[in-house]
Amino acid sequence: MKRNVKEKRIPQETIKRLALYLRSLKKLRKENLTIVSSNQITAHLNVTSEQFRKDISYFGSLGKRGVGYKTDILIEHLERIFGVDKERRIILVGAGKLGSALLAYPGFLNFNLRIVAAFDNDPAKIGKVLGGIKIEDISKMKKIISKIGVELAILTLPADSAQVIAEKLLDCGIKGILNFAPVNLNLPKNVYVLNVDMAAELMALTYFSKSLSKDD
């Protein structure tokens, strides 16, 4: 299955920016712009238009010189690149405060991402309904996942149970984990793990905001 015009290595950072472009494009489309330039797309992002064009070029020549990009077509392209041209379903594991917040987070739907099931191992949480989704026992995970055929999971458990449950997710056929637990998950590399470490981000902020006061 050939991916594209050229089979080059695509920088990780490019992928992260692609989501920003998609969000920007959807906003421009709402403003009824059918043709947009790289400058318009990146105007409110912290990205230069050259960077945008370079990023997009990994996937082919999608614009017209002297003109710009067709909004619809570029959106479709990006959605296909991410695999969200059809709704992509996700499960959530860990229905604590953070998990509950993510269950209700509206920002996922804008990208065609929908949380369709949630699990916890705390009896106090099982059975509750949050954001329209009933929290199920983790022991039922394998059965439910195989029924609904999901391959992405958001992990919002405490650090101490994250590794064990991540291994279970693997066993359930999960292929990608967005991990909010502040631990490095040790898993075979046929699962892709992406960490969101909020405390570490806040620490980086303390450092950088401190160094602003310095000569510079």
Next chain:
Amino acid sequence: MKRNVKEKRIPQETIKRLALYLRSLKKLRKENLTIVSSNQITAHLNVTSEQFRKDISYFGSLGKRGVGYKTDILIEHLERIFGVDKERRIILVGAGKLGSALLAYPGFLNFNLRIVAAFDNDPAKIGKVLGGIKIEDISKMKKIISKIGVELAILTLPADSAQVIAEKLLDCGIKGILNFAPVNLNLPKNVYVLNVDMAAELMALTYFSKSLSKDD
């Protein structure tokens, strides 16, 4: 105010890893290890020991050849680098689901970071107490911030109000913002903004977990 042995540019990625090292070191200290090697520190992180040594070397020679690093001293050093050798106070703006989750998040305290005040502009939320903190009206922000002298803020507002309130934060003397709103904040560069874009992260996950199935 001279920072260090050598005044080299420090990679951004180094700073992000430094927080992971600090977390690891604190764990090792709990296990009563007074001397640790770079291998021990990075054993459960996704970082090589060379990377660790290189990262640390930007701040001087903190270890002993043939021996390792004194746990306590390295922890102190890192805490000073981040400015969390004393408790660092933070405010939170936006007491919705995500804000409430962060107010209760235990992972910040481990790094000596404490949320000491929270604000919202929704009358329904003002006055409520979450995680021991009373939600105040955003209009009182300037007065309260100048009283408690905080310079870091976590912003968990919806995208549409984030820019306006961020400008207010600037006016209140805030120097760093951890922004969870899915917009690029346009602020002068004497404020440091760090974005956590959860929907974009999830999108990156869909891309990378998809590409795992490919030849590779």
Next chain:
DNA sequence: CCTTGTGAAAACTTTCACAGCT
């Protein structure tokens, strides 16, 4: 004259290899 697309240069980051202490 406008905007895209892209090699080539520059900048940045990680990995390597090994010298230097204990």
Next chain:
DNA sequence: AGCTGTGAAAGTTTTCACAAGG
């Protein structure tokens, strides 16, 4: 013998400069 510290090499990403097309 074991572990740190670090220049130099390799690898990666961004920026530049400009050719190509509408």
